Amino acid sequence: MNYAKRVHSPYGDGSLAGDLSLAVVRFARRLRGRRENKLVSLTQLSALSTLHHEGPMTPGALAAAERVRPPSMTRVIASLSDLGMIKREPHPTDGRQAIVTLAPAGMEVVTEELAARKAWLSDRLRELTPDERDTLRDTVLILNKVLADTED
């Protein structure tokens, strides 16, 4: 595969949307399946990771960041709280809200799980060429940009 030299496909060739969504869904299925015997699920890890990167926030903000509905995040927060990985603190000025913070156990898990998850995926990535890895790095930026632009 020579990415640099390939001519751009026409604007509306259409197959990209279909191919991309199938590939992403199958890959995500695979990533989730790889998590047996782990302390937290990928959904939980994703929430912990967001708290790690962006700091304490309200449940609503965390739901928005993770792009799930508030009731879904309520359950994720409850499960992580049961595991002692996050703490709920009262909001300083608004009694309706709460502030969710990463507990020490959660911080530890984020670090360990990120390392563990890399174990198998990094093995796969290591077999790719530097160009292919760069492509995937760019993809992370593009997917996050697309997600950020989809506000509804």
Added chain:
Amino acid sequence: MNYAKRVHSPYGDGSLAGDLSLAVVRFARRLRGRRENKLVSLTQLSALSTLHHEGPMTPGALAAAERVRPPSMTRVIASLSDLGMIKREPHPTDGRQAIVTLAPAGMEVVTEELAARKAWLSDRLRELTPDERDTLRDTVLILNKVLADTED
């Protein structure tokens, strides 16, 4: 973003695996959530799409192609059969197996759903640069390659 000129990141920088898996999972979540009021789910569509691309096959082969366990595929097949989108036919030589084929209704749905799904994703993709779309096209190839290389 200028993808072509960027220097390759060092071999083992490690963050790619973590960033990629989080981005993929969030994107997949978004894709699934976009399917309300659709005739078939993304899982069902994925199976129909495989039958469309690769032709009739046994439930076991379909499970392998979709990278799910046989019992999971049994349920997908049953639901698609209830919807009249696939047909089960006896295997010519092995009484244990069956051959799953795409029914006319299934063929129609694959075509229509692929078009419908593109409606929103294509809107997003259209806002990207040609370089960014090429990056995503390459990513589809890379992800499928990684999935194909992970046989266990």
Added chain:
DNA sequence: TATTGTTATACTCTATAACTATA
């Protein structure tokens, strides 16, 4: 009234374990 969050409920997706039928 509007907003934030939770509870109640239900559906989809996937898995493991145990079973049936055929090879």
Added chain:
DNA sequence: TATAGTTATAGAGTATAACAATA
């Protein structure tokens, strides 16, 4: 015995609708 597939069961993840508490 081994293989292909199904059934039974369970758990994770997500959603909508209805509710409670606070602004």
